[in-house]
Amino acid sequence: MKPVTLRTERLVLDVPALADVDLIAEYCADPVFEHWMTTPWPYTREHALGFVNEYVAVGWQQDREFTWALRPAGSRELLGVVGIRREDDPRWTDGQWNLGYWMGAPNRGAGLTTEAARAVVDWGFAEGIAPRYRWEAVAGNVGSLAIARRLGFTFLETTPGRAEGMPAQRSDTWHAELGPDDDREIKPGWPV
Template structure:
């Protein structure tokens, strides 16, 4: 897919470019980003270069991962990052994100997640938008909840972070949650009241 940009009320969401390398490097020095996301730790300039110059562009080229730099529309600095990753299950995508420390609590990431979900449902023909975070990452969970994700529970050994398997919280957003049609019919399970 050719890289595209999205806009929200306050944000420009565009593909990462080489000129973002310094801002990505600086943001990823944050201990919370290194702790709760899968970015390398310690995070080096070579990591930022690899991410902005190779990994992000190749994800767009091979249609597996669409990474967006989150910038203030008025020309401000890098607010954060958001990635939409293709799942092995057709029509399913997973969202991941981090927010630069000085921009947390302003609702920017929730705004970006909703824009990415709308794009995934309308352009990528997604029928399911998934969120996962390591159990304990309360800020990420709060963003997902504000964006309307339905919390689905916990997944044992649900992700690998820094060479260790970790348990995750999981949630999903469906097109109907945003008032959009899906590409396939959806038949929710009936309430079976305590079966199993």
């Protein structure tokens, strides 16, 4: 698929570019990433180059993963990243897509990740790309949980065992899902 640009009230979502590499490396070197994310650690500029030149580009080319850079409307500054990835895990509903996101530390707390993730989820439903979304996070990642909750996801379960790509000491993973006809209100049942 050819990359798609999305717009929200405050953001433009487009493809991460070479000009973003230094900020991606800076943001992903935040110790929060080591604890909660599946990004390499320690994260380096070379990882950011591979992310932009290979991971993002191949995902769009193969229609398997669509990744956007979050930027303020009217600016090219990178704030964070949001993406969806088609999952072939047999435990999941056929055709389900995984939603993921991160925001650079200076940009957290303004609701921008929720705004961007909502735009991506709505786009996937409207285009018929994603019949359902899955969200998962290392148990305890309350920042990611808060966003999924605000998007209207339904919490499913906590599973034991390390999250894919995480160090062995991360023991549990939270799971939730969202369908196109689901009520988008905040639902009960989320971990405290």
